[in-house]
Amino acid sequence: MPSVFSDDREQEGDLSLVTRMTGHSVPGIALAGPPGASPHSAKPPAEGHSQLLQATCIPCLRASLLHPPSQQLWDGRRSCPCSHWVKEAETTDMTESSMKKLASTLLDAITDKDPLVQEQVCSALCSLGEVRPVETLRACEEYLRQHDKLAHPYRAAVLRAMERVLSSHASELDKDTASTIILLASSEMTKTKDLVWDWQQAASGVLVAVGRQFISKVMEELLRRLHPGTLPHCAVLHTLASLSVANAFGVVPFLPSVLSSLLPVLGVAKQDTVRVAFCSALQRFSEGALEYLANLDRAPDPTVRKDAFATDIFSAYDVLFHQWLQSREAKLRLAVVEALGPMSHLLPSERLEEQLPKLLPGILALYKKHAETFYLSKSLGQILEAAVSVGSRTLETQLDALLAALHSQICVPVESSSPLVMSNQKEVLRCFTVLACSSPDRLLAFLLPRLDTSNERTRVGTLQVVRHVINSAGSTNTRITLMLPSPVT
Structure with missing residues (x-):
């Protein structure tokens, strides 16, 4: 050729x-x-x-x-x-x-009216970026900077191409180029206060990709976008949340500063979209902190402890549970529940024990309000694990209500066409496993009578729980097996 x-x-x-x-x-x-x-x-x-x-x-x-x-x-x-x-x-x-x-020739063609042409131009830019990543990224940055009036769909397309190149070549950037790209993406992401998701998400993706290699520079820029007493841009919250997943080791050391900026304005957030963004961020912050704490041997600062976040996380929990969970908006309620699961692991032990009598009934009540219950069951399992890990005594007083609600969920017919129903069943069984480790006697006292019922669905669901608990409960399964009247197959 x-x-x-x-x-x-x-x-x-x-x-x-x-x-x-x-x-x-x-x-x-x-x-x-x-x-x-x-x-x-x-x-x-x-x-x-x-x-x-x-x-x-x-x-x-x-x-x-x-x-x-x-x-x-x-x-x-x-x-x-x-x-x-x-x-x-x-x-x-x-x-x-x-x-x-x-x-430049390729970038000029990105405004073609044919979507296929736009797609192929982006693909060509990405392929060019595989060969000459730094030059391609600089060209894209310069193009967006010089074409300030370019419509946001085309800006988003260029940013997505940049993200794809950065996903495998961020380590090849020098500090100056990285800083230039970070400033560009931050500006693109916050250029309008309105929600223009495809554009803002594309810019956020660039920041996350660069943040895998230059996390300090990205976090410094994002912290610069957090102003005291002012609600942050939703895209900034989204980016902070995504970075917590993509680079937990890099983000967690900044969490105290981030939380100190965000918590004072939680009460100011009135729009459901903003509240959902806060919930997502708090969920990801908590997940990132838990990952960090679970891998201290590889963490950049092995002296970090749960206490570093506990007070701030409880302040956020107070707003989410006592105010936002009461919303009529189902999407917001589910976002709150998703956040409360991992947040419960970071609460001070005495605060968690104090909140369980209200927290557990609050979660169980939502089973009657939501058709899709996967996120409820997942969060409930995380809360139960947190309670067991601190040796909660309050859990015993909530056990009957928990077992009844979980048993009702496991007896719901499973439709193979619904992945969330299948996932919900797995999370419910996980809850039973946690309770089996904590209170095996109470669990069996609840299950055994339901093996003799005439309702087939109830028997099948009960057998499913017993089988799962025996296979998953570790040392507890010996006690459970000895208590069973006959082998369960």
């Missing part, structure tokens, strides 16, 4: 489409046909952004974008893979100027 980045392109007959459409040449870029063809054998282009891409000499884009899908190209070939030009780029010494102009 002739080089798609040929150095010998000064001949008059070799003017590329870029020259013909934009008035300037792109050094090192040749007009190419299909693999194995002469560079002069390509069909004359029609007009439009799709044809502008032909100047890049990327065979896959020529074949897939330049003509309608029904038109046959190059002896019947309609497309050719990106690997042809990627391999050429890998083995060709391309100047930075040529690289920049190639990226």
Whole structure:
């Protein structure tokens, strides 16, 4: 195949489409046909952004974008893979100027009205980024900065391409380039106060990708976006939450500062969308902290303890449970419940014990309000584990209500077409396992009479619980097996 980045392109007959459409040449870029063809054998282009891409000499884009899908190209070939030009780029010494102009050509084509063209342009940018990541990212950053009026769908497309390149090449960035990209993404993410999710999520994705390698710089920028007494942008909360999952070791040391900025404004949040964003962030912060504490041997600061977050987490718990959980909005209630599960593990032991008489009935009451109960059962299991881990005595007083509610859930017919129903059953069985470790005698006293009932669904559900507990309860299963009247199969 002739080089798609040929150095010998000064001949008059070799003017590329870029020259013909934009008035300037792109050094090192040749007009190419299909693999194995002469560079002069390509069909004359029609007009439009799709044809502008032909100047890049990327065979896959020529074949897939330049003509309608029904038109046959190059002896019947309609497309050719990106690997042809990627391999050429890998083995060709391309100047930075040529690289920049190639990226600019692609970026100019991203506003094409054809969604397929937009998609393929982004794919080409990503492939170019695999070969020359730093130059491609710089070109994208410069393009967005210089085209301030570019509509947000196109800005989002460029940001998504940047995220894909960063996902595997963030470690190749120097500090200056990383800082430039962080400032760009932060600006893009917060440019409008309105919720423009595709744009803001794309910018957030860039920050998360860079944050895997440059977490301090990203966190410093996000903390700069948190102003005392002012509600943060929802996208900032979303990014902080995502970073807590992507890089818990990097984010957790910043949590005290983050929480001290967020907690004073929790009471100011009135819109359900903002409250849901807060709940998601608090859930992810708690999950990140728990991951950090569970792996202190690998943590950057092994001296961190639960006490570092306990007071702040309880302050947030107080608002979520006593105020937001009472909302009429089902989405917000579920967001609160999802957050309370991991948060319960970080509460001070005495506070958790104090809250259980209200917390457990509050969660159980929601089973009657929500058709989808997976998130309730998952959170309930986490709360029960937290209670057992601190040796709660209050749990005993709540046991009858817990067993009745959980048994009702396990007896619900399972539809194979509903993944959440199946997942809910697993979480309910997990709750039974926790209770079996804590109170095996009370559990069996509850289950055994239900093995003799005439209701088949009740018997099947009870057998399912007993079998699961025997298989999962560790040393407890010996006591349970000895108490059973006969082997359960």
